[in-house]
Amino acid sequence: MTERRLASLDMLRGLAALSVTIPHFFIFKDANSPIAETVSILGVEVFFVLSGYVLAPQIMSFVVERPDNRNLGIFWVRRWMRTIPPYLIALLLISAAAHQLGSADFFRYLIYVQNFARQSNADDYFSVAWSLSVEEWFYLLFPPFLIFAVLVARRRSVLGAAISAAAFVALITLLREAFGNYADWGPDVRRIVMFRMDAIAWGFLLNLAATRTGILRQIRIWQALVSLLAALAIAIGLTMLAAESHSRAIETAFPFYSAAVAATAIVLSLKLSDIFQGSKALTTVGQFLGRISYSMYLFHSLVLVTLASILDRLPLLPQLAFYLFVTTVIASLMYMAIEAPVLAARPRFLSPRA
Numbered sequence: 001m002t003e004r005r006l007a008s009l010d011m012l013r014g015l016a017a018l019s020v021t022i023p024h025f026f027i028f029k030d031a032n033s034p035i036a037e038t039v040s041i042l043g044v045e046v047f048f049v050l051s052g053y054v055l056a057p058q059i060m061s062f063v064v065e066r067p068d069n070r071n072l073g074i075f076w077v078r079r080w081m082r083t084i085p086p087y088l089i090a091l092l093l094i095s096a097a098a099h100q101l102g103s104a105d106f107f108r109y110l111i112y113v114q115n116f117a118r119q120s121n122a123d124d125y126f127s128v129a130w131s132l133s134v135e136e137w138f139y140l141l142f143p144p145f146l147i148f149a150v151l152v153a154r155r156r157s158v159l160g161a162a163i164s165a166a167a168f169v170a171l172i173t174l175l176r177e178a179f180g181n182y183a184d185w186g187p188d189v190r191r192i193v194m195f196r197m198d199a200i201a202w203g204f205l206l207n208l209a210a211t212r213t214g215i216l217r218q219i220r221i222w223q224a225l226v227s228l229l230a231a232l233a234i235a236i237g238l239t240m241l242a243a244e245s246h247s248r249a250i251e252t253a254f255p256f257y258s259a260a261v262a263a264t265a266i267v268l269s270l271k272l273s274d275i276f277q278g279s280k281a282l283t284t285v286g287q288f289l290g291r292i293s294y295s296m297y298l299f300h301s302l303v304l305v306t307l308a309s310i311l312d313r314l315p316l317l318p319q320l321a322f323y324l325f326v327t328t329v330i331a332s333l334m335y336m337a338i339e340a341p342v343l344a345a346r347p348r349f350l351s352p353r354a
Contacts, residue, residue, distance in 0.1 A: 014289020019043030049262030052203020
């Protein structure tokens with residue numbers, strides 16, 4: 001039911017976290033940092049597609065191939081146990097630092113509705129929470145949608161699942177184009193739950209293509225690398241151009257070309273999996289970065305604010321090194337003290353009924 005955990009995908013997860021954590025340092029030092037902002041935007045998109053990719057085998061198993069509502073419930077419990085405890089700790093600490101504990105904004109963050117259909121919070125003091133809301137709502141809404149779509153299509157198969165997921169992407173795209181406020185694309189389209197859940201569905205579709213067909217075997221490592229570099233260069237250029245020109249065409253295309261960047265990064269990681277398996281050092285680094293990636297993403301902004309007065313006394317590169325060191329230590333402690341014990345306590349999926 002679950003796919004074998006790959007150190008190369010853990011490495012990608014860690015690099016995605018760093019591609020948000022490091023640019024946010026430069027944005028904190030200088031708000032006018034278009035390259036840093038662009039890299040951080042694309043880093044989050046990698047997280048989205050990667051989430052859909054790694055969860056696809058579970059969803060396919062108990063929704064499509066062997067439908068079982070018991071395992072659907074267990075899936076939600078496992079997801080919530082994975083994501084919510086560190087999120088709550090980060091939210092409480094950041095809210096206390098911002099003097100927002102008990103505020104209406106705090107409670108909207110608490111139940112992941114601050115950006116469901118619009119930006120509802122008066123003070124977006126926990127800015128990275130927008131992407132976590134997208135993921136939580138996808139976990140909750142996509143499996144029932146898939147169940148309904150497969151039943152309607154009467155295709156309980158890989159093809160039926162692919163058609164249903166494509167329909168989900170089309171539905172979110174239509175909602176985005178019909179109701180998205182492109183006058184302020186960033187906060188009112190790119191960071192809105194009901195307009196962005198398709199990003200994770202792309203990962204689900206990628207998994208079906210990579211694991212249920214022979215297409216991945218036909219791709220060479222150099223082809224995957226060239227594709228990633230080309231997609232990344234195009235995406236960075238288009239996203240920076242969109243920020244300057246506010247081009248509606250580029251903003252409309254963003255969910256598609258950003259998903260392509262993430263997909264090519266995942267394909268390259270999959271092609272490198274054998275190299276990682278043959279290298280203990282690569283495997284160790286990849287696993288470590290994968291483990292701390294979630295808490296690094298959650299806590300890095302709090303570290304920046306807390307260390308601001310200390311960082312200002314250092315040259316730029318030592319500032320960055322010290323910030324990354326403290327963030328890594330905190331993320332490691334969070335994993336060991338909170339995440340690992342909670343993950344170990346999660347319920348296991350049940351064997352399919354006869």
